[in-house]
Amino acid sequence: MIDPRVASGLRDLLPAEMIPRERILATFRHTFSSYGFLPIETPHIERMEVLTGKGAGSDEVLRQIFEVTNKGGTPGELALRFDLTVPLARFVAKHIEEVGIPFKRYAIGSVFRGERPAKGRFREFVQCDFDTIGTESALADAETAQIIHESLKAAKVPPFTITLNNRKILDGLLESLDLAGKTGAVLRSLDKLAKIGRDGVAAELQRSDVEGNSGLSNDQAARILDFAETGRGGAEVLNAAENRLGTHPKAAEGIANLRTVFDLLDAGGVSSDRLAIDLGLARGLDYYTGIVYETTVDGWEKFGSIASGGRYDNLASLFISRRLPGVGASIGLDRLMALMGEAGCLGGTTATAPVLIANFPGTDPAVGFRMAAQLRKAGIGVEIYPEPAQIGKQMGYGSKHGHKLAIIVGPNEVAAQVFNIRYLATRHEDKGLAWSVLEDSVQGALQILEQEDLRS
Template sequence: MLIDSRVASGLRDLTPSLAKPRERILDRFRQTFRGFGFQPIETPHIERKDVLTGKGAGSEEVLRQIFDVVNTGGTLGELALRFDHTVPLARFVSAHVNEIGLPFKRFAIGSVFRGERPAKGRFREFTQCDFDIVGSESIVADAEIVLVIHQALSFAEVPRATIWLNHRGLLEALLDVIGAADRGPAVLRALDKLTKAGRDVVLSELTNPEKGAGLAEIQALKVLEFVEQGKGGLGVLDRAEAVLGDRESARAALSQLRTVRLLLDESGVSEDAVQFDLGLARGLDYYTGIVMETTVNGWEKFGSISSGGRYDNLAGLFSARRIPGVGASIGLDRLIALLDEMGQLQKAAAHTGVLVGQFPGVPLEFPFRIASRLRGRGVQAECYPDPIPIGKQMAYGASRGYRFGLILGPDELDQGVFHLRDLTNRQETKGLSLAEVDEIVVRVLSEDPQGDAAAKAALKSRS
């Protein structure tokens, strides 16, 4: 009986068509993080379960979705797969404050695991790219986190994303104004549906006393009115101020949001790339200041590809010392799924390197040596392993994204004269010495590292 080769629900294999662009995006994220002075850290994929589910860290939802890890003979409930990077960060900071020093900026990229029902862009194992600034309460840190999201996505060529900002202080003040301070979570949950479900659903949920927030209709309408006019640029903050201006928490929140906008202006971030959304509710359970979420314009239904915010007391579970922080996470797999859906993933196809083909009868060390020589000059090079018909070897090279084909046969071996074929346009330069091959390959690949120009030209000449 053969064993089923499929992976379990919500997990997947990535073939090169997804894994290659994924690597490329990941490289660009890393470069961005390093450019802002974030340092890499690693924590285990498996943590003690009490670390992950301790009070505060472990909402009901976390408990429902967490994966237990049990080795044979081990104790059930002792270990679990990490659910996000934030709780491990809290533990990490508590354990190592004295060696890392504060403020501490770190990034962490890796799989997290959630026992959710999978859907489009939702998996049970997925990669989160987290970056956090720990140990600073400065608004500069908040602004920098927003800027990093923006820069990382731009650098990775994600089209037309909008980062939405809100502040916990504003919603607190609003609830206070309408006299429903204790209904916070239910109100937030209802508001969150505004984009998806529409006004009527939200209104009924706000007023429903059993399943919803149980507000009076007049309260509910006020909440709706506040949120509905609250999406856009700085004008949103002015309108919020008119309603909530006399509350201290609102004043502080508005001032912080305005400062963030100012700092982003200084960094050349356009007005529409970062906007305010007074209805942004997600994550408010554990965030204490600014909160943020990112969607790609026109693909809002796909969900957020990045979210984050400020938390006052990150390490509170593990240490008496109060350590504030602000950070965000980019959901790499959802981003890839979204780009794939948008048809934006093909761009990543690179034409680089040399495929070394061989004829039967040449000693096997000949192509092996030539490929090594090219690699020694920093060029990706691969020998085709078998002396099959040379056309097949060239087809292999072309379909694998090689820029050049170099054929090694008896003539080359005897006379030291080579033909270099450009696989993107089928042009062949004949009669080259080995030194000339090196020179051309290195020059062309450095002039056009992704092979975009060559590939485009090849496409044009064919059509």
């Protein structure tokens, strides 16, 4: 016998997890589509050189790559994708003439990283990405935040905050401190502020062994940290930033961009309660060059960001010379599901069909088969129990699976051409309903339950 376990760091998703997952994915697809984003799909397997090209992934991500080989293939040539952004860059480089710009695409799919297995960390996880390619318009920046907002709202995520910054403001600050060459290292340290605190970041900034960094002065580190720490709040934070950096052209551009985005989001119906500015937010990845986004659920910040992204100058520079700016974000489905599960807002029922037709011992199964077809035609999901087991067992199955109603037709009911409806939660039964009113009776019973649900 072979052990039926899954490989380390991987997992099966059972119906109780999959049903809300599918529902949430459907709302994401619907939301992305309602903004004119078009779906694309790229293979799970990419050529290794596509994934490991300069800047495609961080060193850490590259160490986690899963290599793929088949018989007759050359080892080291293929690998599983570790995100959906590098495949998007390759896709756009290959197909841009055909798809044209602006190109708005969404993609939902599994990505793979050989991370050290740990609780809640999986080596396969699903990203839900949407990007607008080929425009520098602030409208696309605002729309990206709006879609994060609308997607999460439609998925019934508890109250959350979208935190915004514009990398140009931080760039301006560093340039004004003569630290332009050290941006990458400084921003990577700054991103740890929440995790290791002010003193930790200050120490790291002043160390001379930080990669690409020759050590900041105590004063430089303090100025950066002051700026980041006082730079959190609503749109009013931008006024302080303007006083400090308004004469620096790049910083001023960043500040103006965030103002426009706030105005557009207000016009687009996104409440400013859901928005925050954090002038210290850098979002690690070196390729962000403008607005950046990060989203946390209020009170569940320990889960980290569930939807993040930003604007980049040049998406496909590894592959083509044509400059393609863009902006986009990625919703981390697995982290979101884990959070919603812990927060208790995923719902409990597992049945995908509300009605169970019992297979009554002695009744011709064709009777139930015919009723099921009739009800499905009326838009009602129906499961038939496959075997003429004891009715108690069948009702137990229905209760366990979250069916709402059972239809029972014994031989006496067949003779009289009637049926019984049992409400599985209360065990109440409506008896002797005529076959001729099947759809109406079941529809009516489901409506009663729905109204009771709403009332409770």
